[in-house]
Amino acid sequence: MAKHTDIARVLAEQKTGEKIEVKGWVRAFRANRFIALNDGSGANNLQVVVDFEQFDESVIKGISFHSCIAVSGTLVESQGSGQAVELQADTIEILGGNDLEKYPLQPKRQTMEFLRENAHFRMRTNTFSSVFRLRHALAFAVHSFFNEEGFYYMHTPIITGSDAEGAGEMFQVTTLDVKDSPKTDEGQVDYSQDFFGKATNLTVSGQLQAEIGALAMGKVYTFGPTFRAENSNTSRHLAEFWMIEPEVAFADLKDNMDLAEAFVKYLINYVLDKYMDDLNILDARIQQEEKNMKAELRRPMGLIETLRFVVDNEFARITYTEAINLLRSSKPYKKGRFEYDVEWGVDLQAEHERWLVEKKFQKPVIVTDYPKDIKAFYMRMNDDGKTVAAMDILFPGIGEVVGGSQREERLNVLMDRMTEMDVHHDELDWYLDLRRFGGNKHAGFGLGFERIVQFITGMTNIRDVIAFPRTPGSAEF
C-alpha cells in the first residue's frame, strides 16, 4: 500500500503539525494559491495551500481541473473560514495531467443527461461521488441488517433454466450461432444442442430458489443482479438492476410487512447516522435545483427532512379494498380528474398510487390483499377466495419499491392456481416438492435496490444511481 493518507481521514483526525502525503483530483485551483483536492474517500475537499514561487512553473500549470496530483506537506490550522485545517504543500507531483481543451467536464453545474453520457467521469463530481458512496453504504447496510437479524445470504443463479417465473420478459442466454442455429425436425431452434442442453435465460427473480433456502435455513435473503427485457422507458426502470429478496419460514403477511418496514427504516437510519456529509450535499443540490421551479412542483419537504419523517412515522397500512374505497370517495375521483377508472379487480394506476401516497397519507403506504387475478400464482389465497396475501410498499415520487407476499404453502391450492394461470406443473415440480415434503407457511418480498437508493439520494432518474445503466437501446461503457 502507498503511504499516502485518505483525505477523509486527514479531515476527521485534524492532526495539525504532522507531515502527510495525499493523492487525489483537483476540484479547483484558486488565486494561484488554493487547491481544493478530493480523493473520493469522503464528501469534503482538502484545501492545499501553494506558495507558487517555490514551485516550477510546469508544476503550477499542471494543477488544473480534475488533474491527478500527489501533495506532501504539513497539515496546519486554516486561516480561511471555509475549513478547519489545510495542507501547506512542500512538494507537488502531477501524476496525471488533464488536457482541458478536450476534457468534457467543467467546474460548473452540468445537466444529468450530459454527465450520463460521460459516465466514466461523472463519479468525479460532488453529486455522483456522494450518490455512489451512499449506494455503497446502503449495500453494506443491507448485509448488516440481515446479518444482525439472523438471516443467511444466499446466492441464487444468474442463469436460469426456468421460464415459469412469470415476472416479465427475459434475456435469452445461448452459445448457439444466432445466424445458423441447429433446428429440430419441426424447424424450431434445437436447444438440446445448446450449452446447457436446454433454453436458458438471465434471472428475473431469485425468489423461487430463495424459498428453497427459507424452508431449510429459516431466514435467507438474496441480493444480486436481476434482468428484465421489458421495453420500459421510465425514470424508475432498468433492464439490469439489483434486487434484494428476503424469504422467511413460519412468517405470515403481517410478519412480512413488519420486516420490510424495519428493513427500510434501518437503511435510512444507517446513512442518517454515518453519511450526513453526503446527504447534505444532495439536499443542497435539490434545494438549488428547485429554486426556479413552481411551488407545486417542489418537494413538500427537504431530502433529509423527508428521510427523518419516514423513519419517525409508521407506514400506512391499508388493504386493496380499502384503497379502492378511499379512491372512490376522493376529490379527484369525484371531479373526474383521474384518467383511469377506479374499479375493484383492476390494478391501481400510477395516478391512484400517487394520490394515496402523496396526498392522502403523505408517507409510505403498504397496500395488502390484492385481487388474485392481478397477482402471481405463488401468492397465498385468502379465505375470501377472491384476494391473495400480497403486499406492495409505495413510496412518494417513486411508486412501488417493495412487492411481496405470503407464499401459498397448500399443495392442492397452489396446483389449482398454477393450472388456472397456465403455469406448467412439470417445470416447477421441485417447487411443488417444497409443499409435498416438510413444507410450512413462509413469506418474502423483493425490494428494488436502485429505487431505494433513488429515494434516499433524491435522484429523480434511476439511471443516475447505478454506475453504468442498461436501458432499452442503451448499454454504453
Next chain:
RNA sequence: GCCUCAGUAGCUCAGCUGGUUAGAGCGGCGGACUGUUAAUCCGUAGGUCGUAGGUUCGAGCCCUACCUGAGGCGCCA
C-alpha cells in the same frame, strides 16, 4: 410499445410574424493576481444551427422522414 416536448459554440441557453456577416454567460487559451471558497480582473479564439430531403427569391425559424435525449403512461422492483 404509446403520447408530449426538445436538439444552435466544449457546456447552459437566447435568437422577434422566414430577411444582410448567428449572440450571451460559463468553460478553453494568453496575461495579471500570495488568504481564495462555483475566486476575481483584462484580452482572445471558437458554430455544416441533430441528419436527410422539401417549400421559398431567401430557412436556425415552415413541412416530411429519421436519429438522439427528456418528461408522462403502460409493464414492474
